[in-house]
Amino acid sequence: MTVQQGPAASRALTATRWSTLLGLWVVMLVSLPRYWLLHDPTRLWLLAILAAAVTVALIGLWCLMAVAERQRCRGAVGHLVVCLAIGGLLISAWHWVDVAVDHWAVVLSQGAALGLLIHVVLRLWRRRR
Secondary structure, X not given: OOOOOOHHHHHHOOHHHHHHHHHHHHHHHHHHHHHHHOOOHHHHHHHHHHHHHHHHXXXXXXXXXXXXXXXXXXXXXXXXXXXXXXXXXXXXXXXXXXXXXXXXXXXXXXXXXXXXXXXXXXXXXXXXX
């Protein structure tokens, strides 16, 4: 399925933006156990519904994305994975140094959020240079 796109659409559907949305989806998924263990059904359902909406958006954007940008997604997703791992290690180190005995689900969700932040900042910084 190929859709004809103008120049504005091709600029909007980039590998960086898609990988950022994928990172947001990952942060949502790894945050689900946190609210499950806290017995917070309101936040759990809200997060699950939003994660489902982001899944639909990811699939839709993938279908609309140009082939060249799809090929760049592999590198962007690899960068995202590395940043998520770095974020997880930094948050784990912070909780270890701070001697905060937080639940593993909190450390995991905070690490993923920090990793996504690192990914976005580094990708924007690279684009500006």
